[in-house]
Amino acid sequence: MDLNVAIIEDDPRYRSSLETLFKHAPGFALGASFGSARRALDEVDRLTESGLRPAWKIVLMDLQLPGISGIEATRILKVQLPELFIVVLTVFENPATIVEAIMAGADGYLLKKTPAAELLSQLRMIISDGAPLTAAVARTLLALVRQRSPSTSTELSGAPARLDLTGREQEVLQCLVQGHSYKQVADHLEMSIDTVRTHIRAIYKKLHVHNAAEAVARAIREKLV
Amino acid sequence: MDLNVAIIEDDPRYRSSLETLFKHAPGFALGASFGSARRALDEVDRLTESGLRPAWKIVLMDLQLPGISGIEATRILKVQLPELFIVVLTVFENPATIVEAIMAGADGYLLKKTPAAELLSQLRMIISDGAPLTAAVARTLLALVRQRSPSTSTELSGAPARLDLTGREQEVLQCLVQGHSYKQVADHLEMSIDTVRTHIRAIYKKLHVHNAAEAVARAIREKLV
DNA sequence: TCACAACTCACACCATTATGCGATGGATCG
DNA sequence: CGATCCATCGCATAATGGTGTGAGTTGTGA
Numbered sequence: 001m002d003l004n005v006a007i008i009e010d011d012p013r014y015r016s017s018l019e020t021l022f023k024h025a026p027g028f029a030l031g032a033s034f035g036s037a038r039r040a041l042d043e044v045d046r047l048t049e050s051g052l053r054p055a056w057k058i059v060l061m062d063l064q065l066p067g068i069s070g071i072e073a074t075r076i077l078k079v080q081l082p083e084l085f086i087v088v089l090t091v092f093e094n095p096a097t098i099v100e101a102i103m104a105g106a107d108g109y110l111l112k113k114t115p116a117a118e119l120l121s122q123l124r125m126i127i128s129d130g131a132p133l134t135a136a137v138a139r140t141l142l143a144l145v146r147q148r149s150p151s152t153s154t155e156l157s158g159a160p161a162r163l164d165l166t167g168r169e170q171e172v173l174q175c176l177v178q179g180h181s182y183k184q185v186a187d188h189l190e191m192s193i194d195t196v197r198t199h200i201r202a203i204y205k206k207l208h209v210h211n212a213a214e215a216v217a218r219a220i221r222e223k224l225v
Numbered sequence: 226m227d228l229n230v231a232i233i234e235d236d237p238r239y240r241s242s243l244e245t246l247f248k249h250a251p252g253f254a255l256g257a258s259f260g261s262a263r264r265a266l267d268e269v270d271r272l273t274e275s276g277l278r279p280a281w282k283i284v285l286m287d288l289q290l291p292g293i294s295g296i297e298a299t300r301i302l303k304v305q306l307p308e309l310f311i312v313v314l315t316v317f318e319n320p321a322t323i324v325e326a327i328m329a330g331a332d333g334y335l336l337k338k339t340p341a342a343e344l345l346s347q348l349r350m351i352i353s354d355g356a357p358l359t360a361a362v363a364r365t366l367l368a369l370v371r372q373r374s375p376s377t378s379t380e381l382s383g384a385p386a387r388l389d390l391t392g393r394e395q396e397v398l399q400c401l402v403q404g405h406s407y408k409q410v411a412d413h414l415e416m417s418i419d420t421v422r423t424h425i426r427a428i429y430k431k432l433h434v435h436n437a438a439e440a441v442a443r444a445i446r447e448k449l450v
Numbered sequence: 451t452c453a454c455a456a457c458t459c460a461c462a463c464c465a466t467t468a469t470g471c472g473a474t475g476g477a478t479c480g
Numbered sequence: 481c482g483a484t485c486c487a488t489c490g491c492a493t494a495a496t497g498g499t500g501t502g503a504g505t506t507g508t509g510a
Binding site: 166167168169191192193194195197198199211 | 466
């Protein structure tokens with residue numbers, strides 16, 4: 001049996017490309033496609049009043065929708081049809097949004113940049129196995145859990161594996177957080193600009209990032225500075 | 226350059242099959258293989274004492290090991306070599322173990338039942354972007370977050386006080402927080418790179434900042450994103 | 451005392467960013 | 481209807497940032 005998918009997405013271009021994808025992808029079927037949550041919820045109401053249920057197994061839900069938001073729609077749908085898989089598909093990957101979607105009952109959270117082939121395989125996975133998360137989302141979640149999880153083991157695992165930045169590296173990172181340029185950092189810490197580069201290189205390597213913005217984000221979120 | 230992988234796994238059969246996999250998989254190289262954490266840590270010590278560092282970029286770490294546990298080994302390794310990616314590879318998927326591993330500094334958590342092809346693609350992903358989590362692990366994490374996060378969501382989504390950034394500007398700012406380059410932002414939000422510039426210009430002006438790092442710091446601290 | 455980590459600096463190259471200026475089409479609102 | 485704001489895009493250029501490579505100077509601890 002093909003996996004029946006419904007789409008809720010307001011952008012006509014993206015929606016239409018999704019439609020095309022599911023119409024032709026082997027193993028999948030396009031059950032419905034809506035431009036707003038309102039229309040989707042109405043359709044569900046119509047069906048249930050006739051004693052029917054949608055044929056969809058999975059709903060792809062955009063978040064930023066006109067009128068009823070994707071989050072709200074997720075919450076409502078999950079109450080009406082708990083067995084329905086709802087996969088949020090959006091461009092956002094900030095923790096607040098992710099957590100909000102999860103709390104609303106989303107079974108998965110994929111980013112729109114996810115390539116079509118991977119999208120399909122992730123969706124296939126959801127019905128058998130678990131929750132699909134793209135890598136970027138997963139990382140955000142990890143950071144979140146790391147931040148607020150002392151509850152599990154209070155102190156038996158002493159150091160939380162600090163990404164041990166050296167003293168100088170922390171100082172440099174702090175300057176970056178304050179928005180200083182390389183030159184300003186050099187002046188402020190009284191070192192050569194090339195030394196600043198060296199430290200920043202080390203920071204990036206340890207934090208696994210590739211630019212100042214990302215380093216700053218990690219630094220603040222994980223309270224490194 | 227091939228992705229150099231080290232294995233720490235006590236079960237000889239499984240270890241040998243991993244060895245075979247990485248010896249032959251294109252784009253990968255087998256850097257080392259150990260039957261216990263002890264031997265791996267000793268090897269690292271030996272190398273560092275000789276002024277060398279392991280050629281491995283990624284360590285596949287089993288959890289239930291004789292002697293030093295995988296969790297403990299992860300913690301130790303992360304202190305010695307913070308830039309090393311450590312991916313836990315185990316049969317367990319109970320929340321406590323997962324959280325423990327994450328808190329110990331693991332960059333990813335994969336299950337042994339993960340098919341070889343997917344394992345490879347997940348590992349490839351780790352060096353570019355994010356944290357690899359198999360679906361089952363992801364599901365556990367989701368449950369965890371759902372359980373203990375009413376505080377998080379309200380805290381993060383309450384009192385937005387978004388200055389006066391327009392919708393589009395907020396989206397762009399979020400992308401910056403993720404560490405995306407202008408080009409990546411353009412791709413993700415489907416706009417021209419010059420439009421990205423325009424939005425960023427507006428953001429800087431409104432936030433009174435002059436570079437991405439500072440904007441990101443403000444954004445996170447003032448919970449604009 | 452010897453090795454090593456931390457810190458320092460240099461140079462070069464290419465990529466990316468910051469910023470100024472200009473312009474168009476829609477949407478909204480009084 | 482005209483004013484205003486938002487979103488979109490283009491171009492040019494100077495400045496800054498990211499990364500490879502190499503190497504010298506300290507302390508400190510084994």
